[in-house]
Amino acid sequence: MSSQKVGSIKVPKFDKENYNLWKKKMILYLKAANPDYMEILNNGPHIPEMVDPDNERRTIHKPKSDWTAKEKELVALDDSLQLILIDAMDSDMCHQILVCESGKHMRDTIELLMEGTEDVREHRLDMLITQYEAFRSLPGEGVTSVYERLNRLLNEMSRHGKKYAQHEINRKFLLALPSHLDNKAETVHERVDFKTMKLEKVYGRMKTHEMELDQKRIIYGHKSSGKQA
Structure with missing residues (x-):
């Protein structure tokens, strides 16, 4: 599989020896690719919500059948983010994050492995x-x-x-x-x-x-x- 690109710029390949530099490059790449990636990276995947019919003071997850086209697009961004992160990793780190459930989970796992608790x-x-x-x-x-x-x-x-x-x-x-x-x-x-x-x-x-x-x-x-x- 060929690396994804933003214009002519390829996904920055993970560099364990120069992790801080790689991290900076990846953040800039994600911002250029789609600013919404940073929101997902920091706060987790987008989850469409709606007002609870039984209690107007709270919200609940919206059924997938009621998602708007825009909500579907925002939800799908997490899959794209995961693909970018996997594409950037070497084989060793790839195995560490394959079990992660979201892009944020992947990022948090990488930081824990590289920076510690x-x-x-x-x-x-x-x-x-x-x-x-x-x-x-x-x-x-x-x-x-x-x-x-x-x-x-x-x-x-x-x-x-x-x-x-x-x-x-x-x-x-x-x-x-x-x-x-x-x-x-x-x-x-x-x-x-x-x-x-x-x-x-x-x-x-x-x-x-x-x-x-x-x-x-x-x-x-x-x-x-x-x-x-």
Whole structure:
């Protein structure tokens, strides 16, 4: 069976090693395919309802024989959603979700297998916060490597619901850099727009300064800093 497409875009194939990236791609794919998929994914299949003839204060499931064409279409969307999710899976994960009764059940099962229970996720967040609080540069590490490691850590914490103010993130990055960059870091920190400056802009200023220092070492015949790119 060939993969389904939205325009020229195929269903994102499940990637266990890069699960977060795959999850983002799948959400974007489903939104592009049909915005109603997200409602089903989050709240379960559409179930047509009607006012209970015996009690007007409550609703009951509408008999299939009374479903409108639109209701039939909405109900059928869950089958389409299940097909997309199955089409995206590798054989191992496919076997895990084949017994699921709805698209939401499939999504919840995938997340449980990949992310663990709520207790596991809370423990993971605690570990990430500890890593953030202790974050610093490694011996011989350059600005780019520090920036990339911090960015990955921030993205992982954000996925678990933890976010920091922009000025706190900027401050953490500057404090983590090697001590020979302290003077430039202090200059950047004293800028009037420091609290609102994006991290990539702070990184750009520090990376430029690091490159200038390395260039001076070359010009004046000193040894290269040996820092990673």
